[in-house]
Amino acid sequence: MEGAWEIAFVFFQVWLSIVVGLIMLPAMFGVSLGFTDIYIKVLVKTLEWATLRIQRGQKEQAALPSQSANGIIEKDDGSMQEEIGELRRSHPKNLAGGDFTLCDAFYFCKKGIENIVEDQVTQRFTSEELASWNLLTRTNNNFCYISLRLTIIWGLGVFIRYCILLPLRITLAVIGLSWLVIGTILVGLLPSSNVKNWLSDLVHITCYRICARGLSATIRYHNKENRPKKGGICVANHTSPIDIVILANDGCYAMVGQVHGGLMGVLQRSIVRSCPHVWFERSEMKDRHAVAKRLKDHIADKTKLPILIFPEGTCINNTSVMMFKKGSFEIGGTIYPVAIKYDPQFGDAFWNSAKYNMVSYLLRMMTSWAIVCNVWYLPPMTRQDGEDAVQFANRVKSAIAHQGGLVDLSWDGGLKREKVKESLKEEQQKMYSSMIIGSDFNEASLSLLLSVSSPDDPSAPVKGSGGL
Amino acid sequence: MGSTNSTLLKIPNVEVLMQETGFSPAHIIRLHDRFKALDKEGRGHLCPHDFGAIKELAMNPIGDRIIGAFFSPGKETVDFHTFVKILAHFRPVDKDRPKEPNSPEPINSRSNKLKFAFQLYDQDKDGKISRDELLQVLRAMLGMQVTDEQLESIADRTIQEADLDRDDTISFEEFRKSLEKINIDHKMSIRFLR
Numbered sequence: 001m002e003g004a005w006e007i008a009f010v011f012f013q014v015w016l017s018i019v020v021g022l023i024m025l026p027a028m029f030g031v032s033l034g035f036t037d038i039y040i041k042v043l044v045k046t047l048e049w050a051t052l053r054i055q056r057g058q059k060e061q062a063a064l065p066s067q068s069a070n071g072i073i074e075k076d077d078g079s080m081q082e083e084i085g086e087l088r089r090s091h092p093k094n095l096a097g098g099d100f101t102l103c104d105a106f107y108f109c110k111k112g113i114e115n116i117v118e119d120q121v122t123q124r125f126t127s128e129e130l131a132s133w134n135l136l137t138r139t140n141n142n143f144c145y146i147s148l149r150l151t152i153i154w155g156l157g158v159f160i161r162y163c164i165l166l167p168l169r170i171t172l173a174v175i176g177l178s179w180l181v182i183g184t185i186l187v188g189l190l191p192s193s194n195v196k197n198w199l200s201d202l203v204h205i206t207c208y209r210i211c212a213r214g215l216s217a218t219i220r221y222h223n224k225e226n227r228p229k230k231g232g233i234c235v236a237n238h239t240s241p242i243d244i245v246i247l248a249n250d251g252c253y254a255m256v257g258q259v260h261g262g263l264m265g266v267l268q269r270s271i272v273r274s275c276p277h278v279w280f281e282r283s284e285m286k287d288r289h290a291v292a293k294r295l296k297d298h299i300a301d302k303t304k305l306p307i308l309i310f311p312e313g314t315c316i317n318n319t320s321v322m323m324f325k326k327g328s329f330e331i332g333g334t335i336y337p338v339a340i341k342y343d344p345q346f347g348d349a350f351w352n353s354a355k356y357n358m359v360s361y362l363l364r365m366m367t368s369w370a371i372v373c374n375v376w377y378l379p380p381m382t383r384q385d386g387e388d389a390v391q392f393a394n395r396v397k398s399a400i401a402h403q404g405g406l407v408d409l410s411w412d413g414g415l416k417r418e419k420v421k422e423s424l425k426e427e428q429q430k431m432y433s434s435m436i437i438g439s440d441f442n443e444a445s446l447s448l449l450l451s452v453s454s455p456d457d458p459s460a461p462v463k464g465s466g467g468l
Numbered sequence: 469m470g471s472t473n474s475t476l477l478k479i480p481n482v483e484v485l486m487q488e489t490g491f492s493p494a495h496i497i498r499l500h501d502r503f504k505a506l507d508k509e510g511r512g513h514l515c516p517h518d519f520g521a522i523k524e525l526a527m528n529p530i531g532d533r534i535i536g537a538f539f540s541p542g543k544e545t546v547d548f549h550t551f552v553k554i555l556a557h558f559r560p561v562d563k564d565r566p567k568e569p570n571s572p573e574p575i576n577s578r579s580n581k582l583k584f585a586f587q588l589y590d591q592d593k594d595g596k597i598s599r600d601e602l603l604q605v606l607r608a609m610l611g612m613q614v615t616d617e618q619l620e621s622i623a624d625r626t627i628q629e630a631d632l633d634r635d636d637t638i639s640f641e642e643f644r645k646s647l648e649k650i651n652i653d654h655k656m657s658i659r660f661l662r
Contacts, residue, residue, distance in 0.1 A: 116534075
């Protein structure tokens with residue numbers, strides 16, 4: 001028994017020194033030993049081989065064509081006016097543009113059924129479908145047994161991911177987070193000075209780098225010259241809580257958010273000691289003016305770090321960008337947009353908060369192959385004269401969507417949890433009624449003016465419609 | 469991808485379903501995925517609340533009526549078979565189908581598409597669109613944007629044009645006649661990409 005404990009202890013020491021020597025020290029100095037790169041290259045080759053095998057297997061089985069993530073039905077993109085106009089063109093009475101016809105309902109009916117089969121919003125809150133399997137069980141929707149070799153590779157993958165990578169990653173994450181807490185508390189003890197700021201930055205970046213290694217994250221930063229500067233606001237699309245780690249690997253930001261309890265609360269309280277972050281109590285969040293004032297004060301102070309905000313307000317699945325809430329764009333200051341795009345081939349980073357809680361989400365992250373993503377820093381933007389906050393927000397959103405290759409949607413991400421506002425339905429009703437009543441009104445008033453009316457004239461004012 | 473057979477096998481009576489509706493196996497699988505996605509609690513059937521969760525449908529002025537079309541009177545749930553059968557109304561018309569003398573009319577025939585649309589108007593299912601029912605649909609589509617008088621005048625005009633036997637209601641035949649020139653196949657069909 002004693003012997004077994006000693007052996008275990010030796011193993012543990014070896015393990016720890018490997019971790020420290022090969023991963024943590026390079027992380028502290030921002031040096032990469034190249035292991036992750038080699039790993040990714042091997043992974044890519046393996047997945048390509050797997051894809052070819054699957055495709056060959058498919059041909060032999062004459063199976064279904066692959067399912068793409070780009071929609072399953074053909075949608076007519078015409079506006080309401082065009083579509084209903086077309087419907088009416090073939091109507092025998094040839095009413096030019098106005099008036100109601102029984103076939104108008106067809107337009108709404110067809111749109112409704114199209115949305116039942118496929119809609120733009122729901123699909124953004126589920127994980128993106130892959131064009132080919134990436135050897136993870138969780139993405140195995142419609143794949144079946146192809147060959148023995150593939151199954152062996154898959155089994156090997158499971159072993160590697162769960163027995164080798166997972167313990168390593170958990171160790172790194174634990175070390176990274178605990179160092180962050182300890183380091184920031186220690187730095188917090190120093191009096192305010194340049195040294196303190198420099199140390200705080202060092203501690204933050206090092207620990208975030210360790211955390212990133214803990215996810216086997218490979219991040220490519222583009223256009224570093226546009227990196228957010230002090231006194232600015234950094235705005236990015238939101239896919240998961242990991243976004244913070246991704247961005248903080250290359251710069252220091254002041255975080256904004258609600259005060260949490262538990263482990264998150266401990267983290268929040270400690271990091272705010274070393275440099276100012278903006279944490280709100282739940283009650284403060286309701287008061288928009290108080291929130292705006294605190295943020296304004298923060299960016300007015302040019303020695304403080306740029307604020308990091310995710311204006312979508314919720315996690316989206318990284319295929320699109322949803323409506324940006326205008327609050328962050330009303331504060332003023334320079335906005336530094338950042339686009340983050342994850343490569344779904346290596347691991348799905350989207351946090352479906354309805355399906356998974358934080359812990360199971362992190363476990364999923366740590367048992368994926370890797371997190372590979374691209375970060376683009378876009379040139380800074382400011383609000384122009386005559387542009388209101390909403391227009392400015394949309395402009396920034398389009399720039400981010402365009403750079404990241406994401407679909408630009410104007411739906412509110414909050415719809416994930418809330419019902420559609422009545423005002424959206426009213427807009428549809430308004431559009432439709434302007435087609436019906438608009439010309440009605442003109443016809444009727446014209447005929448009144450000219451005093452032309454005959455029994456069969458459809459535009460003659462009908463009894464009781466004096467309101468026109 | 470390979471598992472067509474295994475997914476199809478999970479659906480009971482899928483052969484009958486394909487034959488009745490004319491959907492291909494790929495379409496059935498797609499619709500099954502959609503059904504499962506809408507059935508968030510995994511109960512195996514849908515209720516009106518699940519349809520209501522589709523945002524774009526909630527925005528549709530006659531969204532409630534479309535949802536109602538899925539539920540037969542008295543039933544509060546829709547199983548996968550009924551779901552597919554209703555959606556089958558919107559399959560494009562099969563132009564090359566040989567006309568077998570004794571086979572029942574396909575679900576996606578022109579006549580059945582019209583019947584589906586008629587049902588959106590005729591909520592009490594008595595086979596006629598009364599003036600009241602027409603007013604209700606108009607109110608739904610136009611909301612608060614028009615006055616009661618404007619609504620009544622539109623309804624009167626519509627009935628006047630379509631009602632041939634002067635009984636102040638629009639029967640299915642009158643409905644069909646008034647829309648005979650419309651390209652129903654195009655306007656009431658949804659094309660699957662694959």
